[in-house]
Amino acid sequence: MRKNECIAMLLAGGEGRRLGVLTKDLAKPAVPFGGKYRIIDFTLSNCVHSGIETVGVLTQYQPLVLTQHLGIGSPWGLDRREGGMHVLPPYVRQKGGTWYKGTANAIYQNLGFIESYDPEYVLIISGDHIYKMNYDLLLDAHKKNNADATIAVISVPWADASRFGILSVDEDGRVVEFAEKPKNPTSNLASMGVYMFTWSVLKEALIRDEADRQSSNDFGKDVIPTLLEDGARLFSYQFSDYWKDVGTIDSLWEANMDLLEERPSLQLNDRSWRIFTASPNQPAQYVAPTARVQGSLINEGCVVEGAVNRSVLFNGAQVGEGSLVEDSILMPGAVVGKNAKIIRAIVGEGAVVGDGCRVGSVDAAEIAVVGSGETIRLPEEQKEAEPV
Amino acid sequence: MRKNECIAMLLAGGEGRRLGVLTKDLAKPAVPFGGKYRIIDFTLSNCVHSGIETVGVLTQYQPLVLTQHLGIGSPWGLDRREGGMHVLPPYVRQKGGTWYKGTANAIYQNLGFIESYDPEYVLIISGDHIYKMNYDLLLDAHKKNNADATIAVISVPWADASRFGILSVDEDGRVVEFAEKPKNPTSNLASMGVYMFTWSVLKEALIRDEADRQSSNDFGKDVIPTLLEDGARLFSYQFSDYWKDVGTIDSLWEANMDLLEERPSLQLNDRSWRIFTASPNQPAQYVAPTARVQGSLINEGCVVEGAVNRSVLFNGAQVGEGSLVEDSILMPGAVVGKNAKIIRAIVGEGAVVGDGCRVGSVDAAEIAVVGSGETIRLPEEQKEAEPV
Amino acid sequence: MKLPLTGVINLIHEADEMEALTANRCLATVPFGGRYRLIDFVLSSMVNSGIPKVAVFAHRKFRSLMDHLGSGANWDLHRKQSGLFVLPPSMEDQTDFGKGDLYHFYRHRDYFARSASDHVVIARSHMVCNVDFAKVLDQHRESGADITVVCKQTPEGTPGLARKARVDETGRIVEMQDHFGRLDSDIVSMEMYVLGKELLLDLVETSLAQGRDHFVRHSVLSRLNQLRVHAYMHEGVLGVVNNIAAYYRHSMELLQPEVWRELFFKPSAIYTKVKDEPPTHYRSGADVTHSLIANGCDIEGTVTGSILFRGVKVAKGAVVRNSIVMQNGVIGENGALDSCILDKDVEIRPQTQLRGSSEVPFIALKRKVI
């Protein structure tokens, strides 16, 4: 087999604590997104479309659903004889095992895996973000600059800049300053957490970082600043398409709503850049005579008998007669009974909202959430008293 | 998909300490056997031929080579959309992870995996043994007896009985007594470490065993005796074909030599029960004009220019001109130079025996071993003084 | 666990009155139900029943079949020692095409001989249903029948072409006739025959030696006296889809939720080739009712009483009624369809109006621009 010029290491251990009940039994990369996908599908599909066919997926927190979703990589064509997708959980040695200490430590613990492919370049990405990007162009830029590391950056509103790792660059795009969540940002170029490294440089940096007891073993906090100090050739690569970290309930909800625009900036229906995912094998969706559906994304296996406005319905979601689902997300298999009202809400996987129930409201400050598998029912007496 | 009536859990974490330098970087199930295979290939192939298409492989000690060998299960046709082969290393939770405490604990830690397939029966096997067995017949017997557990047994010489778990059975084959390595065995029926359990019974037994602080969490020492005490329906299933635990250098050597008999009791060339393994993609073996090969098994990719007697050569092994390999095993990629002598020896993977060297001898009490990757060379002065 | 039954899907001389829909494909690959091909139903039934090995005896126009089936991975049939076998007729010998199925079974008798299962089920591709063959095999064994035929009691006037059977009180088929026969019975054959491997090979050789080469006519119908041929009564839904009237009728039946639930979920899921289409986008202004919509559609107009396959675009102001629009169809602005069947990749220009009748729907050939 041909030597792998570039392999990808995908950090997929995120806990996504701010997603609350949606990530109770779920790693963040496994959170459903866009009516059909899980977050990690975007980066995996990016790899495949960019010609990267060896991907190590580093799992950690609640890996069961994630590992099941990944399977042997066939939905992405990564079920290969050589290379392909490899799931890399933290490894237990004879003396026990611990979680990865930080992003850099996660890669460090898998040096052997990377070495076995003897790549020239290693792409470090995270399974937490929604975007479509051709990493091959990033690699081209990296080579052209003869860089040690190239960091993909995106312009963020100045107001938000202090929430990101912020880069200052010179006219050639070379990084002159890097600040993790700076109080007074001097630039609005935010790191997307997408790093292209020359492997020999990364390897040495990781070994040094691991030896440093003071280090928190994180790319943004430790590895990149140290490389910069040492005068390594760090370059930025400007990305200007849709990119979103869906780390909170609000941003998850927003990113889903973004898809409902007339001309969404993240185009899912793009034949040259399909987002691949495990197929749930469901029949075509059924829209009943009593249904009304507007400005929504609806997936296979859904049964819609009520009204659905500006909402995203995942596979197998059901909306009963007389119900209204508006500005909401129904995760896979979520069932809304009859005469219920779901407004500005996320209903988790397999959750049930009984007949006549209300979830959320137009003027609530926060997005209402029904946790995965939860059931909400009206008390018996109300059922008859208060039809919606 | 059809419900899985029976799934298999394959214990593949064995360290195989008594195999010394051969298992330094290798779990015992990954030790090469029979000129082409690794030990675990036999049990995996058994599963496939028995119609068991969901197999959990529990790894632990030095899993790298083993995991690489297993890949996504394609050599065994276990790269399936549903079910198939799943590698289950010890799992690291937020608070850290430890190795499996014992065989029963290994299964206990994967209750969730088994539950997700909702099987009626669970087959527990070990990746340490060489045998060909149709587990479907074992399952038939288990059902016919309406058993809670059925233990495959084999008659061993009385002299060896105290090295095994020994069962006494009544005329119906029901187990009346079980003794782990008894000093004074009352039977010569040894447990093969192959257990067919009714899942509901096993699940309860494992939960109870885990709760018992006194238990060493082992099937032979704890779970089986406890079930027997409690009056569970334990049956034996008599097996009478070839079965061997290749746990020591001697038994590994012997088992390989067994294959060289005129009518070997373990028939590898059986079209109805192929042993599957990962293909190394090597060309047909080359036997030079100067070669002499007798009573041996030789695999693809070998180059034989010397004499080979009663030996097993794995893929890519080479024997130079003027050399003699006798009563020996050359592991994958082992290279024997010119005018060397290898007698009653095992040469490990990728090891090199230089020109003129001698390894082993006819009358040595022990089998000589050259560790994997080791190189043996004559000192310069000897090279010229002493051609063999 | 594996069911000891070998599957055969027999495409040789399938009764096909599907007109334009089979102009460039075989009956087995006619698109159906928004995202499937006809063969998916029997193939998924076999896989779900635990049948480990399925041979498809291909005949004419099988390129689409090879495309659709691929390695069989979508049905989980890409196995090591069993799985999916597509057996085309010999290309060298054009006379092969004229010959009956028994001739092809004979040419591939090795396939049967080599299979580990004792029993064989021979089925057709055009029965839209969801059958558990494990139950059929159970009944076959218990009844002691030589051959068990899956049958279904159907209402009067179902349009597809099917053989009719008369069954006595013991379940034995005492008479069976081709679809044009006069036999007065509401029991139709689903053309799924379960029988022992030895018996099949014997029937193949005996019939061929007698100069007869048609499995059902020459090996089964003419032997109803000698062989015990029993009926297994299928309880689920059934569509015999081999003419346009039946295609249209059974498609529209999917708009009944109970038919949708039963056909696609009971006992198990129907698999098809995965296409990676995104969810369907209903834009503001869309008005969709009483319809079956596959993924990847983009709907701004009105859709009612219709079936849209994957990737269909319905522009603003367009109205699709009582119609079936296959993959990647485009209905331009203010276009109007009533009782139409559009094959794949058809484009309806803005303002165009087309109208067929439910008896004789308007059919547009693949890739037409109208």
Place this chain on the structure above:
Amino acid sequence: MKLPLTGVINLIHEADEMEALTANRCLATVPFGGRYRLIDFVLSSMVNSGIPKVAVFAHRKFRSLMDHLGSGANWDLHRKQSGLFVLPPSMEDQTDFGKGDLYHFYRHRDYFARSASDHVVIARSHMVCNVDFAKVLDQHRESGADITVVCKQTPEGTPGLARKARVDETGRIVEMQDHFGRLDSDIVSMEMYVLGKELLLDLVETSLAQGRDHFVRHSVLSRLNQLRVHAYMHEGVLGVVNNIAAYYRHSMELLQPEVWRELFFKPSAIYTKVKDEPPTHYRSGADVTHSLIANGCDIEGTVTGSILFRGVKVAKGAVVRNSIVMQNGVIGENGALDSCILDKDVEIRPQTQLRGSSEVPFIALKRKVI
């Protein structure tokens, strides 16, 4: 990383003088080298070079081809959006068989149009070699040639049928003739043509429009003046295997260790269909020298100067000299072969002696019992 080159293995009208060896299979699937088929060499070369997508234009007798290639998994080509495509001629139209390759390229022009790569390599199946197409593409780009042809300097009197080329000092091919031509040159074409996708599609349409349908003759040879056609000189071993003399000669060359090492390992491994045979068992009394032995053999007799394919049995007292025994051959007790080629599944009865000559080896058809 992927090489931006689309692969085509063109089996249309391959020059085939392989006599009995292609009676029931195409040239591409003739067994070679103990465990391979001829097509494995060019296909593995393509895969090892990083070519992501290979189309095999099948022609006659391609059942064995489909069996051998399967889903392409053995060559790691069972990909999501690329991989292996076997494109058979249309079965409906017998006249297709007579038409030249350009006609078939035209029918499948979508395949080329859809591929993401800018360049195409069109190759044949009967060149036994191990080529790095990445290097060919590099030279093609650097030289600015319109078409680059992989060529090889060969010794006088190599038996296979190959086109000869005359190359000027700049590497440009100034003359090229079919194998029966009188051109005096020791440079033969390996029939691997690298060219831009646009140029190919242009040549296909232009030539067909002129009523000409043969790629090399009508699109390349007749345009040596207009197009810059350059030679890429291949350094490794080459066997042009399309007649029996060449088959025998190049098979026997594998018994030279330097040929064995170069063909099978440099630059990368040759893949083939995995068969799961155990290691070969040399019994006491076996006497094997100067031979290439595949797995699964069982040898009690004498083998010298020969090639045994997978699963061959040589009984006690049998002697196999200078012969090629394909898969599952059986040589009975005291049988003797000299200069023979036994096709698959041939059985030589005890005591039988067969002898051909190295010029005209004795050939036994598949499944014969002698």
